[in-house]
Amino acid sequence: MSRRAAPKVNSTAAHQGQSAPGSPAPGEGPSVQTLRWRDGHLEMIDQRVLPQRFEYLRYGNAAEVAEGIRSMVVRGAPAIGCAAAYGVALEALALQGATPDAFSAGLEQGLRVLAASRPTAVNLFWALKRMRGVWEASQHRPNAVAAAALLLEAHEISAEDVRINRAMGAHGAALLADGARVLTHCNAGALATAGHGTALGVIRSAVEAGKRISVIADETRPFLQGARLTAWEMVQERIPVTLITDNMAGHLMSRGEVDAVVVGTDRVAANGDVANKIGTYMVAVLAHRHGIPFYVACPLSTIDLELPDGAAIPIEERAADEVTGFRSCQWAAKGVHVRNPAFDVTPAELVTGLITEKGVLMRPDRTRIASLFEA
Ligand code: MRU
Numbered sequence: 250m251s252r253r254a255a256p257k258v259n260s261t262a263a264h265q266g267q268s269a270p271g272s273p274a275p276g277e278g279p280s281v282q283t284l285r286w287r288d289g290h291l292e293m294i295d296q297r298v299l300p301q302r303f304e305y306l307r308y309g310n311a312a313e314v315a316e317g318i319r320s321m322v323v324r325g326a327p328a329i330g331c332a333a334a335y336g337v338a339l340e341a342l343a344l345q346g347a348t349p350d351a352f353s354a355g356l357e358q359g360l361r362v363l364a365a366s367r368p369t370a371v372n373l374f375w376a377l378k379r380m381r382g383v384w385e386a387s388q389h390r391p392n393a394v395a396a397a398a399l400l401l402e403a404h405e406i407s408a409e410d411v412r413i414n415r416a417m418g419a420h421g422a423a424l425l426a427d428g429a430r431v432l433t434h435c436n437a438g439a440l441a442t443a444g445h446g447t448a449l450g451v452i453r454s455a456v457e458a459g460k461r462i463s464v465i466a467d468e469t470r471p472f473l474q475g476a477r478l479t480a481w482e483m484v485q486e487r488i489p490v491t492l493i494t495d496n497m498a499g500h501l502m503s504r505g506e507v508d509a510v511v512v513g514t515d516r517v518a519a520n521g522d523v524a525n526k527i528g529t530y531m532v533a534v535l536a537h538r539h540g541i542p543f544y545v546a547c548p549l550s551t552i553d554l555e556l557p558d559g560a561a562i563p564i565e566e567r568a569a570d571e572v573t574g575f576r577s578c579q580w581a582a583k584g585v586h587v588r589n590p591a592f593d594v595t596p597a598e599l600v601t602g603l604i605t606e607k608g609v610l611m612r613p614d615r616t617r618i619a620s621l622f623e624a
Contacts, residue, residue: 311359325441359499418454437513521597522559522614
């Protein structure tokens with residue numbers, strides 16, 4: 250896999266309280282354009298350097314996009330799926346002049362490298378399967394025709410993601426009372442999707458509906474998606490947000506300072522067990538202890554009917570240096586043994602409801618989840 254750094258497109262200091270450069274005014278569309286198609290390339294916001302810097306990196310083939318996913322330039326299950334779809338399209342466009350055999354071999358290799366980038370978010374495999382379907386449907390057509398069809402499909406996957414997030418937002422917003430204090434973990438916002446967000450989409454939709462919502466953002470150790478990304482998104486849109494470290498959630502809940510929890514997910518098994526960012530399980534147990542509703546915003550593309558329960562969900566283990574420090578600052582003793590599982594599984598019994606684009610599924614279980622996929 251290519252480990253060459255993707256070229257920077259532009260770079261701006263991302264001041265808190267100001268709109269991201271190039272982003273539309275509130276209500277005009279996706280508040281942050283996590284991925285964009287420019288001049289035959291995919292450009293993605295580098296989420297590793299937010300909120301200090303706001304910059305796009307440019308990608309030209311599948312191996313580069315896979316590296317962008319692996320290194321978390323782009324992250325969040327739906328955004329990973331969208332990026333992977335563009336990775337396939339880029340590979341096809343780069344191979345337009347190749348022989349049919351070389352085109353097939355190159356595309357297979359691109360699909361393989363993308364599939365190996367991160368294991369937990371099922372949207373990655375869902376998007377690759379969809380792209381393979383488009384390729385197979387145009388297999389006996391000229392390379393250029395297949396490449397154009399693949400690019401169209403990648404655009405459609407992204408556009409569909411925003412529509413789905415808006416639908417989930419409308420269903421989920423109805424669950425939140427005016428004045429609700431909503432705790433969220435990790436970042437399931439516009440940055441984790443093609444726009445609007447899943448968990449933060451629910452909050453955005455509630456705010457758009459005129460409700461006064463305030464957000465409590467868990468910092469989300471070790472990669473700090475809550476402190477760096479959720480806080481940034483909320484501050485930009487002037488949605489009241491309070492940042493806490495992960496170990497403060499129980500205290501706030503015990504004092505009656507949390508009305509609801511809304512999180513996203515990377516994969517939901519057929520029985521309703523939910524994989525999400527490490528620490529989510531802890532939040533779910535605490536919410537249960539304190540009688541606080543625990544909602545999971547979950548597009549249907551994140552439900553994996555092939556896995557019977559959460560024990561079968563592959564959990565990514567990431568590098569030790571994410572735990573021993575952050576960026577170039579390392580604080581733990583050199584040589585210490587480290588565990589870094591990036592996700593955990595919340596059993597279905599702790600989930601109050603799954604917020605999907607088809608509506609809210611209360612007390613998810615195998616039968617209710619299966620009914621979501623019936624016509
Ligand atoms: O490791 P990350 O940052 O990709 O993890 C992201 C999450 O855990 C999100 O909550 C999940 O992908 C849902 S995003 C809409």
